[in-house]
Amino acid sequence: MSPGGFKSFEHQWALVEAFKFHLNVGKKQIAARTHQLASKLKEGLAGMSHVKLYTPRAENLSSGIVCFDINGLSPRGVVDRLRQRNIVATTTPYIPSYARLSPSIRNSPQEIDAVLTEIRALA
Numbered sequence: 001m002s003p004g005g006f007k008s009f010e011h012q013w014a015l016v017e018a019f020k021f022h023l024n025v026g027k028k029q030i031a032a033r034t035h036q037l038a039s040k041l042k043e044g045l046a047g048m049s050h051v052k053l054y055t056p057r058a059e060n061l062s063s064g065i066v067c068f069d070i071n072g073l074s075p076r077g078v079v080d081r082l083r084q085r086n087i088v089a090t091t092t093p094y095i096p097s098y099a100r101l102s103p104s105i106r107n108s109p110q111e112i113d114a115v116l117t118e119i120r121a122l123a
Contacts, residue, residue, distance in 0.1 A: 030105050034064040037103035037112055041066050044116035050123040054098055067098040070122050075099045078122070085118045 022030060038055075045053045045068050054067040070078050075091040078099035082089040091097045103112060 025105065031063075033105050034103065035059050037107055037109065038062065038064050038066055040109060040112045041101060041103055041115065044112070045119065048120060048123070051119065064104055065100055065102050067092060067100045069098055070119065073122065081122055082115075082118060087115055087118060 039057070039059060042053060042055060042057050042062075045051045045066065046057060050071045052069040052071075054069070055062045055065065068078075069075065073081065075097045079089045079091055082099075087101075089099055089101050092100055101115065
């Protein structure tokens with residue numbers, strides 16, 4: 001029994017490959033890319049009047065999780081609207097809860113632009 005319940009064997013089996021990928025690309029390169037994409041996302045969100053950005057824009061104060069609200073929508077409502085547009089978003093498990101996006105090495109700058117376009121349309 002693991003603390004917290006069931007462990008997905010598929011996730012455990014994938015760990016070896018994930019670590020190999022991470023080490024192959026390089027920790028510094030992955031961190032730099034995560035910061036680059038998160039900075040692009042934070043800057044775009046900060047420029048929208050209908051969005052309240054909670055994640056600090058300074059790179060030394062945040063990394064790859066970007067939390068925000070959209071005026072007139074609950075965090076769950078934001079996530080649902082983005083998922084309708086095939087954008088993976090989640091809500092924070094805390095109170096208060098916020099919508100969040102997590103750019104990573106798997107994403108491109110064009111995908112961040114597409115996300116910003118969709119969030120802009122939620123005004």
